[in-house]
Amino acid sequence: MKVLVINAGSSSLKYQLFDMDKEEVLAKGNCDRIGIDGVFSYKAASKGIALEYDFAFPNHTVAANKVLETLADPEVGVISDISEIGAAGHRIVHGGSFFMEATLVDSDEVIEKIEACKTLAPLHAMPNAAGIRACREAMPNIPHVAVFDTAFHSTMPDVAKTYALPRDLCEKYSIKRYGAHGTSHKYVSQKTAEFLGKKPEDLKMVTLHLGNGSSITAIDKGRCVDTSMGLTPLAGPLMGTRCGSIDPAIVPLLLDNELVQDKETGEMRKMSGSELNALMNKKSGVYAVSGGYSDFRDLESNADKGDEKSALALDMFAYQCKQIMAGYIAILGGVDCIVFTAGIGENGPRTRSKICKGLLEPLGIELDEVANDCKGVARDVTGKNSKVKVLVIPTNEELMIAKETLAVAAL
Ligand code: ADP
Numbered sequence: 001m002k003v004l005v006i007n008a009g010s011s012s013l014k015y016q017l018f019d020m021d022k023e024e025v026l027a028k029g030n031c032d033r034i035g036i037d038g039v040f041s042y043k044a045a046s047k048g049i050a051l052e053y054d055f056a057f058p059n060h061t062v063a064a065n066k067v068l069e070t071l072a073d074p075e076v077g078v079i080s081d082i083s084e085i086g087a088a089g090h091r092i093v094h095g096g097s098f099f100m101e102a103t104l105v106d107s108d109e110v111i112e113k114i115e116a117c118k119t120l121a122p123l124h125a126m127p128n129a130a131g132i133r134a135c136r137e138a139m140p141n142i143p144h145v146a147v148f149d150t151a152f153h154s155t156m157p158d159v160a161k162t163y164a165l166p167r168d169l170c171e172k173y174s175i176k177r178y179g180a181h182g183t184s185h186k187y188v189s190q191k192t193a194e195f196l197g198k199k200p201e202d203l204k205m206v207t208l209h210l211g212n213g214s215s216i217t218a219i220d221k222g223r224c225v226d227t228s229m230g231l232t233p234l235a236g237p238l239m240g241t242r243c244g245s246i247d248p249a250i251v252p253l254l255l256d257n258e259l260v261q262d263k264e265t266g267e268m269r270k271m272s273g274s275e276l277n278a279l280m281n282k283k284s285g286v287y288a289v290s291g292g293y294s295d296f297r298d299l300e301s302n303a304d305k306g307d308e309k310s311a312l313a314l315d316m317f318a319y320q321c322k323q324i325m326a327g328y329i330a331i332l333g334g335v336d337c338i339v340f341t342a343g344i345g346e347n348g349p350r351t352r353s354k355i356c357k358g359l360l361e362p363l364g365i366e367l368d369e370v371a372n373d374c375k376g377v378a379r380d381v382t383g384k385n386s387k388v389k390v391l392v393i394p395t396n397e398e399l400m401i402a403k404e405t406l407a408v409a410a411l
Pocket of ligand 1 (some may be wrong): 211240295296342343344347349375388
């Protein structure tokens with residue numbers, strides 16, 4: 001079966017068409033700058049085609065139709081008719097308390113519940129829902145499946161997901177740990193089991209998804225038992241531009257004391273909650289510590305030239321990842337494997353090495369520095385004295401969405 005995977009954001013609609021018989025990407029691309037002007041990109045590797053051109057996208061519906069037209073285009077397309085597409089899978093950032101697993105979108109009610117998660121995912125919920133609506137309109141006769149980034153974490157026990165705030169407030173505002181990157185952690189945990197020739201049920205693992213956004217997950221017998229992102233993706237280690245977990249008292253301190261200039265009146269006034277939230281999400285993390293660099297390649301080259309701020313940012317990142325990882329090993333009561341994935345996890349040998357350094361004595365973890373000198377490939381980088389496997393496993397969230405879509409569509 002051919003499965004179309006859609007990742008709709010506020011001004012973009014990314015797509016990948018999979019042939020699931022071979023688990024192969026037939027074509028992929030992006031409808032970018034939706035509602036602004038519009039840029040369309042399309043790649044069909046098997047045909048050696050890569051296109052990018054301006055195309056007006058007033059809304060997500062026009063974008064969805066453009067994708068389908070191109071996929072079935074007699075010249076550049078990879079299918080002869082859109083009826084060849086058997087199902088569509090939609091990446092949905094937040095399932096709130098409504099969705100614990102990938103779900104068939106068989107009614108408007110499902111979409112309304114996704115929209116109801118907008119307080120938890122203000123940037124994503126409405127565009128995600130708009131993507132589903134547009135694609136259902138364009139392909140009314142196939143199953144559409146919503147695949148949630150939060151779903152894999154829904155197995156966390158209360159002890160891991162409850163916040164110590166008044167119960168009535170937690171209930172009123174649905175405050176609890178939801179986590180994120182769940183599709184990636186699930187994919188990587190399954191691939192790890194395959195890589196080791198074992199069943200997920202026989203493994204305890206810690207997966208480290210380290211990219212611009214980073215999260216670490218403790219997985220026991222294939223089920224998530226804890227994860228470092230929280231109500232929102234702001235919690236956990238410091239990240240590219242996110243501050244990670246900080247003393248919550250810093251929030252009222254800044255709200256009560258820090259003055260900003262009002263854009264409309266020009267007067268100085270106290271910072272608002274949403275301005276502080278933006279600061280903690282977009283102007284913090286290694287970007288803030290290093291004085292303006294969020295890409296780890298820049299941080300490493302700066303540090304090599306003697307820049308102490310970039311060196312501190314790299315040290316802090318490894319320190320906090322190590323701290324969380326070690327905590328999860330204690331929670332799991334031991335660990336069989338440590339798994340690195342995503343931009344930094346797959347391509348950053350220095351960061352992997354720093355995180356594992358000094359852990360042979362206390363935790364039985366050693367990394368082989370020679371094997372570790374690799375990028376973007378699945379690889380065993382376990383040191384010869386290590387009792388724990390250390391692996392690099394590239395993630396593939398789109399393929400996982402396609403697999404989950406197929407599983408739900410086949411029911
Ligand atoms: P996102 O969270 O945006 O999906 P990615 O998982 O693609 O992020 O990770 C992006 C990050 O990966 C970049 O910001 C960069 O820091 C890091 N990265 C990519 N390649 C390398 C590399 N060769 N060495 C170190 N870090 C790298």
